[in-house]
Amino acid sequence: MKLRFLLLSLFFATTLFAQNGTVTGTILDKEFDNEPLPFANIVIKGTKQGTSTDENGKYSISLKPGNYTIVIGYLGYETKEIPFTIKANEKKVINYTLEASGVQLQDIEIVHIVSKEKESALLQEQQKAVEIKQSIGAEEISKKGISVVAAAVAKTSGISKQEGSSDIYVRGLGDRYNSTTLNGLPLPSNNPSTKNISLDIFSTDIVEFIGIDKTYNYKNYGDFAGANVDIVSKTYRGSGMVEVGTGTGFNSNAISQNKFYLQDGPNFHGFSNEPMPNNPLAGYNFTTSWDKQATTPVNGSFYLRGGDSYGIGSNGKLSFFVNASFDNGFTYKEGVRRGSVNTQAIAVKDFYRKAYEYSTGSNAMANVNFKINSNHNIKLNSMFVNSTSQKHEEFTGILDVFGAAQNGGGFVRRSTFDRTSLFINQLLGEHKFGDRIVFDWGVSYNMMSNVIPDRMQNTIIPFTWDDPNSRLVASDVNQSDNHRYYQEMSDDEIAGNFSVSYKFGKKEDNTYKGKFIAGYSGRYKEINFNATQINLFVTRSLFASQPTVDLNYLDGYFNQANLDAGFFSLRTFRGNVTNPNALKPQNYNGQQIISAGYGAIEYQFSPKLFVIGAFRTEFIIQDIFYDTSLKNGKTLFDTMEYMPSLTAKYEVNDKQNIKLAASKTYTLPQFKERAPFLYEEVGQSYIGNPFLYNSTDYNFDLKWEMFPKNGEVLSFTGFGKYIQNPINQVTIASATNDISWVNSGDKAIGLGIEGEWRKSIISRENNTTGEKTNLGFGLNVSYLYTNQDLNSQKVVEENPGTNVDFTNADSRLSGASDLLINTDLSFNKEFKNNKSLTATLAGGYFSDRIYALGVTGKGDLVDSEVITVDFILKFNLSKNIGIGFSAKNLTDPTIERKQDIQNVVVDSYKKGRNFSLSMKYSF
CATH class of the missing domain: 2.60.40.10 (Immunoglobulins)
Structure with missing residues (x-):
């Protein structure tokens, strides 16, 4: 029954x-x-x-x-x-x-809303692309609580960020091998020492997604071997929206300080620009307050954004998006800081450092998109970025183990305010003519200004050099021990991209087998760097009668009365007030012109095989004119580079691809690396080398990728790099162990493998209530082997007047970690009534990596391995209100740099843990 x-x-x-x-x-x-x-x-x-x-x-x-x-x-x-x-x-x-429109879904219950900022959408784009590409979108950035672009890029496979700088390393290749663009157009550097703009200055508020090309794309400039990072700014497509948000937080190290010192002069918002006093050599016109303090070192942030779109005619649409934000942050570090360590493991300089740092970031962006009709679209981007770093550092200990303060008692205090202002303007267009022809273009005009107004440094030593308890006096060891420094750098650039594509080989389903692309790219850069350093040179002949110095009241020594008494004098490297050119700044300026043409053919040989063959050529001019403390003159440089590339994709099935990429590129020296300008830090000086020349790079990648289902991926990539005449930062033979840049050997190689896995562990949906639950896991791992030969004789022969004696005959590439790991576990719950909860636990690891190569028997400087863990929680209380909490750097590892062979720690500190709360309201 x-x-x-x-x-x-x-x-x-x-x-x-x-x-x-x-x-x-x-x-x-x-x-x-x-x-x-x-x-x-x-x-x-x-x-x-x-x-x-x-x-x-x-x-x-x-x-x-x-x-x-x-x-x-x-x-x-x-x-x-x-x-x-x-x-x-x-x-x-x-x-x-x-078709895109300003009209939104209304009066219906939406089961899924997914924008093209979603992880799943970007993975779908990755799957369809013939090129090997990787992206991180706004959704993933938000989920991981990332506030700046640099941190977002460092979450992708094979990429790490150097602690204490803006540099990112891609597969062991640092700043010089990478490039940065905004919407495909180049960006200037904000630092004379680097090729790329600091990604720390870009707030993720303005980002739709970040595309990362670790294989060469013929549309990019050929100065490439690591990666091109393309920041794609938000384009608004929906109906009217306004959102306001604010946040607060603290760094555990900073908040624990009873007194948090700041440089005298710069203000809270970071828009200061302290001018040099009039006639600074005619009398003492400076004041130096070393007791300015932050009331409470608490971080803050605020943003306001909005967008809307309107229909124009029957097919047109006008949309806009605006964003304005400000954030600041306090950090504190302390630990050992040692200068050059000799072969007997003795540190010539041996300090204990305390560093108080305050940073600000202001961003404003306006984006207007005009879709004339389905065939023609024009987009305008304007962005202003103001980024500042204020650092107050105090060093106590041995100034010179063989001279001043040899048993301790030395004291160096330096305050540096560094401000970058960047104004970006872009106009881009896309035009379709029939089914076959597309014309894309983009032009940009960028203006960058970087200033270091009134860097202040004072050096104090015991009156009796070998007695740390004797009275303190101003140092007379070097002219620059006590100084005021003023720096200005501007970088203005015009750039343009133009390409036309034509489809051919029409098939029965109205798609095409092939496409021909031809294009032109050009950029014209003017750079100007000026620096004036006024040394407060203590008179050595009057050392015995020098007044005692109060560390907290340096104006008690550095004043007009003591200047008149002859205890110190004011002078630049050109001399004192008697020289009419004494205040003429050290300068280098020049132009860089790159004119490029390219052609490519994309062709589908079979339903599964897609190939792109391309050839690009670039004519490069880099002329530098300089007048510095070392020499004056000019260095002119021009070259023609030819860059073939091949990319292929084979679709194993609808879930799996095999991709291949091979290319030839080059690496160009930077302005500061070629200009003979001496830049001095506490314990270290840098000098340019006009004899530097291009490196040539050969790149190869082979990738297998599988997309089990939406939002999931499993991939492995093997890659190789072969670099001829690599450029390295090295210590040259000099009285002060200056660092310079040379073509250090004949070749360098890098071999590695990357793996990425994104998996949805739990994915549930209640069709009745609309509630959804997701638990996702992400992991990327990179293993890298690098090796380069080091040839001291080559350096001597190619660089007259420069002598380098490498400790080792070969070495790993600087910045290359053998092992990189990033992982995250993310839980998302969508409730009824527009409530949702997201919790993410993210971790990262990089193994030891070389910071600088060892010379004259001294070991390499090596940054030790680091493990980090972050936790981010976000809760939307309703459609309009959201709150967030983040706890970052929970492991608080010791950041340590060692000189191997001698096995001496030369730099060590902890960054502290960072906690923050945030709230947003949209309407």
Whole structure:
């Protein structure tokens, strides 16, 4: 009886199911050449039934016979309602092509809302691309609580950030091997010592996603071997929105200080620019307060953003997005800081350092997008960034183990305010002519200003050099021991990209087998660097009668009365007030012009095999004119570079790809590396080398990737780099062990493998309540082997007047960690009534890496391994209100740099833990 009842029930259930019909189809994206649109929302109006399109734009819904209306929508696109009737067992096909619009989904219950900032959408783009590419989008950035672009980039595989600087390392290759763009157009550097702009100055508030090309793309400039980081700014596509947010937090080290010292002069907001006094050599016109303090070293942030879009005519749309933000932060570090360590493991300088740091970041962006019609689009971006760093450092201990304060008692205090102002303007366009021809263009004008106004340094020593307890006097050892320093740098650049593509080989389904691309890129840069240092030179002949110095009241010594008494004098490297040119700044300036043309063919040889062959050539001019304390003159440089590249993708099946990339590129020396300018830090000086020349790079990548389902990926990449005539930072033979840059050997190689795994562990959805639960896991691991030969004789022969004696015959590449790991575990819960909770635990690890190469028997300077852990929690209380909490650097590891062979720690400190609370309100 039970068996009969069971069979009868199964019969009726099967009959009812068989009577259902199916509505199915494909949704295309008109904004992207009618490509399939993944993650579009498909809703049956008036019901709870709905789904999203898959990665191929396809959908399918089972329905009982009847009359329905299907609603097709995508965030920022038009909403289309299509009535239809379905019969029992019928398969109803409804295809549609969505077009961007200012109209939002209204009066319907949305089952899924997914924008192109989503991880899953970017992974889908990665899967479809022929090139080997990687991206991190706004969703992942928000989930991991990342506030600046540099930290976001460092979360991707094979990339790490150097502690204490803005440099990122990609597969062991540092600043000189990488490039940075905004919407595909180049950005200037904000630091004369680096090629790339600091990614720390860009707030993630303005980011839609960050694209990272670790293989060469023929559309990028050829000065590449590591990666090109392209920041894609937000483009608004929806209806009106305004959002305001604020936050507060603290650094555990900073908040624990009873007194948090700041440099005298700069203000809270970071828009200061202290001018040099008039006639500074004619009399003592400086004041030096070393007792300025922060009331409470608590971090803060604020942002305001909004956007809207409007329909114009039958097909046009105008949209805009604006964002303004300000944030500041306090940090404190303390620990050992040693200068040059000799082969007997003796540190010539041996300090204990305390560093009080205060930073600010102000961002303002306006973005206007005008879609004239479905074939023509113009976009305008303007962005202003003001970034400052204020550092007050105190060093106590041995100034010179063989001379001044040899048993301790020496004291150096330096305050540095560094401000960068960047104004970016871009105009971009895309124009389609029929089905075959597309013309893309973009032009930019960037203005960058970097100033260090009134850097203050004082050096105090015991009157009796070998007695740390004797009275204190101003140091007379070097002219620059006590000084005021003023620096200005400007970098103005005009750049443009122009390309046209033509499709050929039309197939039966109206797609094309091939595409030909031709283009031109050009950039013209003018750079100007001025620096004036006024030395407060203590008179050595009067050392015995020098007054005692009070560390907390240096104006008691450095004043007009003591200047008149002859205890010290004012002079620049050109001399004192008697020289009419004494205040003429040290200067280098010049121009860099790169003019590039390229051509490429993309072709589908079979349903599974896609190939891109390209060739790019660049004519490069880099002229530098200099007048410094070392010499004056000019160095002129021009060269032609030829760069072939090949990229291929083989689709094993609809879930797996094999990709290959090979290319030839180059590495260009930077202005400061070639200009003979002496830049002095506490315990270290740097000098340029006009004899530097290009390196040549050969790059190879082979990648396997699998996309099990939406939002998941498993991939492995093997890669190799071969660099001819690599450039390295080295210590040269000099009285002060200056650091310079040389082509250090004949070749360098890098071999490695990267793995990435993103997995959805739990994914549940309640169709009745709309609640969703997701638990996701991410892991990327990189292993790297590098080696370069070091040739002292080559350096001597190629660089007259420069002598380098490498300790080792070969070495790893500077900045290269053997092992890099990033991982995260993220939980997301969406409740009813627009409530949601996201919690993310993220960790990172990098192994030991070389900071600088060893010379004259001294070991390499090596940064020790570091493990970090962050926790981020975000809770949306309603559609309008959200709160967040973050706890970062929970492990608080010791940051340590050692000189191997001698096994001496030369730098060591802890950064402290960072905690913050935030709130946002949107309407």
